[in-house]
Amino acid sequence: MKIMLALVTAAGLAGGGALAVQATRDAAPFIVASVDDSAMATPRRVIIGLDISKSNPLVDDPGFAAKVGERIGNIVRRLGFASEVHVRTFGSYDSSSNNFAYDALISTRNRPDHAGDEIRKLISGTPQLVKSGKWKSQTRTNILGFLDNISQSIGCGGLPTTVILASDGIEDSEYVRLQKPGARLPAPSGAPFRGCAEMDILGLGQGTDSPIQTSRLRSEWTHWAAAAGFAKFIGLNDW
Numbered sequence: 176m177k178i179m180l181a182l183v184t185a186a187g188l189a190g191g192g193a194l195a196v197q198a199t200r201d202a203a204p205f206i207v208a209s210v211d212d213s214a215m216a217t218p219r220r221v222i223i224g225l226d227i228s229k230s231n232p233l234v235d236d237p238g239f240a241a242k243v244g245e246r247i248g249n250i251v252r253r254l255g256f257a258s259e260v261h262v263r264t265f266g267s268y269d270s271s272s273n274n275f276a277y278d279a280l281i282s283t284r285n286r287p288d289h290a291g292d293e294i295r296k297l298i299s300g301t302p303q304l305v306k307s308g309k310w311k312s313q314t315r316t317n318i319l320g321f322l323d324n325i326s327q328s329i330g331c332g333g334l335p336t337t338v339i340l341a342s343d344g345i346e347d348s349e350y351v352r353l354q355k356p357g358a359r360l361p362a363p364s365g366a367p368f369r370g371c372a373e374m375d376i377l378g379l380g381q382g383t384d385s386p387i388q389t390s391r392l393r394s395e396w397t398h399w400a401a402a403a404g405f406a407k408f409i410g411l412n413d414w
Contacts, residue, residue, distance in 0.1 A: 216255025220334040226342035228266040228316040234305045241299045248295030254287045265321035266313030316347040326367035337373040344379040369404030379410040
């Protein structure tokens with residue numbers, strides 16, 4: 176089923192059951208627009224991963240979810256025409272548990288301010304989507320597995336690409352239990368994100384109540400992102 180993100184968000188928050196969507200170029204009427212900053216800005220690609228594992232406050236803290244939604248929404252609002260936006264959920268390494276997908280092209284039919292507002296609403300509504308059972312909070316946090324999947328399915332080719340993870344950054348998988356003292360992220364195989372502009376983690380260390388833990392997580396992900404090929408890494412606990 177092909178349906179606009181606004182409808183899916185509204186349906187999810189109201190009790191609807193659709194979980195997989197695909198935004199298409201003909202999803203809304205054509206609107207003639209004057210040249211503005213969006214038309215002049217360099218096209219970019221933004222990949223947004225929403226961590227819905229139980230350890231991440233995004234799934235049960237409405238205030239924090241609203242804060243993350245506003246920050247990511249503002250990033251999308253600044254995109255130029257011909258930019259791509261991709262949203263996925265992750266947690267368990269199981270496609271049936273994470274079948275939400277939103278892919279959109281920024282254009283006169285889907286302007287950046289509209290797309291940014293709808294994505295803000297979606298992310299802000301994560302606790303309600305989880306509470307209502309539309310999204311299932313999960314017992315594992317497969318960040319590395321998710322990143323591997325998007326490097327293969329979307330990648331960095333053709334456009335300056337930023338990967339944004341709304342996550343506490345605590346990998347909890349067969350790769351590593353990063354919450355354990357002394358645990359280290361394994362080095363990436365090759366440089367799967369070579370050419371990617373930036374990787375951000377929003378909410379790094381949230382829920383741990385530990386600045387030391389947050390600093391350790393930031394160090395681990397900074398080294399991993401550089402080895403994976405990202406030109407820049409930003410890990411924010413709060414902002």
